[in-house]
Amino acid sequence: MKITRIEGTALPMRGDDIDTDRIMPARYLRAVTFEGLERYLFEDERAGSAAGDRAGAVHPFDNPAYRGASILLVNRNFGCGSSREHAPQALQRGGIRAIVGESFSEIFFGNSLMIGLPCVTASPGDISELMAQVERRPDVRLSVDLEAGTCETAGVRCAIALPGHARDALVGGTWDTTGMLLARYDEVGLVASRLPYVAGF
Amino acid sequence: MGHTLLQKVWDRHTVRTLPSGQTQIFIGLHLVHEVTSPQAFDALRARGWTVARLDRTFATVDHIIPTRERTRPFLDLMAEEMIAALERNCRDFGVRLAGLDDDRQGIVHVIGAELGLTQPAMTIACGDSHTSTHGAFGAIAFGVGTSQVRDVLASQCLALEPMKVRRIRVTGTLPPGVYAKDVILTIIHRLGVGGGVGYAYEYAGDAVARMSMDERMTVCNMSIEGGARVGYVNPDETTFKYLEGRPFAPSGQAFARAVAWWRSMASDPDARYDDDVEVRAAELTPVVTWGVNPGQSVPVTGRVPGPNGAGGDGRAIADALGYMGLRGGEPIAGTKVDVAFIGSCTNSRLSDLREAARIVRGRRVAPHVTALVVPGSASVKRAAEREGLDEVFRAAGFEWRSAGCSMCLGMNPDKLQGSQVCASSSNRNFKGRQGSPTGRTLLMSPAMVAAAAVAGEVTDVRSMLA
Numbered sequence A: 001m002k003i004t005r006i007e008g009t010a011l012p013m014r015g016d017d018i019d020t021d022r023i024m025p026a027r028y029l030r031a032v033t034f035e036g037l038e039r040y041l042f043e044d045e046r047a048g049s050a051a052g053d054r055a056g057a058v059h060p061f062d063n064p065a066y067r068g069a070s071i072l073l074v075n076r077n078f079g080c081g082s083s084r085e086h087a088p089q090a091l092q093r094g095g096i097r098a099i100v101g102e103s104f105s106e107i108f109f110g111n112s113l114m115i116g117l118p119c120v121t122a123s124p125g126d127i128s129e130l131m132a133q134v135e136r137r138p139d140v141r142l143s144v145d146l147e148a149g150t151c152e153t154a155g156v157r158c159a160i161a162l163p164g165h166a167r168d169a170l171v172g173g174t175w176d177t178t179g180m181l182l183a184r185y186d187e188v189g190l191v192a193s194r195l196p197y198v199a200g201f
Numbered sequence B: 001m002g003h004t005l006l007q008k009v010w011d012r013h014t015v016r017t018l019p020s021g022q023t024q025i026f027i028g029l030h031l032v033h034e035v036t037s038p039q040a041f042d043a044l045r046a047r048g049w050t051v052a053r054l055d056r057t058f059a060t061v062d063h064i065i066p067t068r069e070r071t072r073p074f075l076d077l078m079a080e081e082m083i084a085a086l087e088r089n090c091r092d093f094g095v096r097l098a099g100l101d102d103d104r105q106g107i108v109h110v111i112g113a114e115l116g117l118t119q120p121a122m123t124i125a126c127g128d129s130h131t132s133t134h135g136a137f138g139a140i141a142f143g144v145g146t147s148q149v150r151d152v153l154a155s156q157c158l159a160l161e162p163m164k165v166r167r168i169r170v171t172g173t174l175p176p177g178v179y180a181k182d183v184i185l186t187i188i189h190r191l192g193v194g195g196g197v198g199y200a201y202e203y204a205g206d207a208v209a210r211m212s213m214d215e216r217m218t219v220c221n222m223s224i225e226g227g228a229r230v231g232y233v234n235p236d237e238t239t240f241k242y243l244e245g246r247p248f249a250p251s252g253q254a255f256a257r258a259v260a261w262w263r264s265m266a267s268d269p270d271a272r273y274d275d276d277v278e279v280r281a282a283e284l285t286p287v288v289t290w291g292v293n294p295g296q297s298v299p300v301t302g303r304v305p306g307p308n309g310a311g312g313d314g315r316a317i318a319d320a321l322g323y324m325g326l327r328g329g330e331p332i333a334g335t336k337v338d339v340a341f342i343g344s345c346t347n348s349r350l351s352d353l354r355e356a357a358r359i360v361r362g363r364r365v366a367p368h369v370t371a372l373v374v375p376g377s378a379s380v381k382r383a384a385e386r387e388g389l390d391e392v393f394r395a396a397g398f399e400w401r402s403a404g405c406s407m408c409l410g411m412n413p414d415k416l417q418g419s420q421v422c423a424s425s426s427n428r429n430f431k432g433r434q435g436s437p438t439g440r441t442l443l444m445s446p447a448m449v450a451a452a453a454v455a456g457e458v459t460d461v462r463s464m465l466a
């Protein structure tokens, strides 16, 4: 599947170094499916948790104004820590189609790419402006264009960046390794049939 | 010039070069277990895909299952759900499953070998990093993540980068009381836990040639702890003899043809290696880890290093010592242990249990030690019981459990409590690995674990090998 442009409302999640343990607590690694994981996003800091109830402010993921958002706005080094694929999986299942931030952890970036979730960077100034705008008017629509390299809202248009190989993979639709491996499956059968142990010696 | 087994296997299994620059490799055997597969099966479902090669796929349960009380549903509801999911997935997709009550059930790396599923010159993948175990047969076997499990289920292929080959020759004769576990722990100590990144390790030399298949599996198992995703031994008469008559091995005329092919796939005598290392067997001693990675080990006669010792990274050593509650400069022998665990895919096969039983026979586990034996498979358990090993262990005060990963990773009820110290025949001494966030692991051979259980502290097994 080619991913070139993502449009929708946004959810600002402020803070540097948000690690994958915060995004998806370790206890959910024992679950059998990524399905439904979106329910536990940031669970230990949202309403109902000890820390969340102490916080005094509404957690962005609890805020009804951001419900239905498809673009996540973040700050620096988002997704650091453990390599769990559960974190991007949960965000994607929660409706997030693109993440725009100042920077990302390498593993989180790679895991996201594997599932077709683009993580693009913008300057700290642009991120701060985008976040401020969305906080003022949560219904404002953003458009992230991977080909043009831009992120636009009613009032702001800024440049976004993403490494060339990731851009090519998303725009060209080759981010999906399974798809690539299946593309010429007849050749797989041929290689297999020439192996003595597959042929039964 | 000749080729290594790795090159030959790689070439025979190459489908094509992918647009990403990686090589598409056909996977000859895919082993599946409950923990890393459910999301992969779901991904297939979501896209309406089937399992590409049911004839090359085999599943079992090992990681999360209890080893004591096995009545269903399990008390641990998440474990119950995970096992039920694998059963459902295998049923829906048609995958062969050696389930909880199957007499072939066991740790995935133990049963692959004993069923004859694992064969020389195959490519093998499994969603577990200790898949390198199967390299003992001259297979090229690697651990993969969940997304790659999905890739193999759907396409029977992986997208891989080429590897270099380092030959490690173990020469001479191992002294009594020194086991395959000591060989691999020493190799990891010398070459480092990251020393094998980018390499496949080929284990060779006369000491390896004399090893049984069980011993070779112990060595290959821990390749990944040295950073090498793949480790292998060239197939030889020992390999062929082990395989003959196994349920999934070829039989009759086909077996003779198979042997000829397997032989042809071994590394040529004039093969070129990217690196070559020699380890002298006669110099080796029983080894114990003192730290929080498998490279942090000392001979059982040695002392725990201090943060200011030569050649070490002081901060890392201080941190490890703090976690382990050990003081630099102290002898490792005499370290008190609370738990003794004999099990895991590294050391839970029949020969391991026999060696441990030799130490335990006629002795008693120290009163303050909790000791358990968890056989690697249902078949190992039966064979051990036929020899009366269960009685030897029970009489000494060990618990005798059913097959599974158990306290190797503490995903089931078998966990360390608090800061307990565990003498363990498993493969990882990472912080928190055995189920308690502050638990402490000392890796050693199963015979050394048996000795520690009896003495109540780390002890040189050679003193008990009268």
Ligand code: SF4
Pocket: B062, B063, B107, B108, B109, B128, B129, B130, B344, B345, B346, B404, B405, B408, B409, B426, B427
């Ligand atoms: S015994 Fe331990 S290392 Fe081996 S497969 Fe099980 S969890 Fe992994």
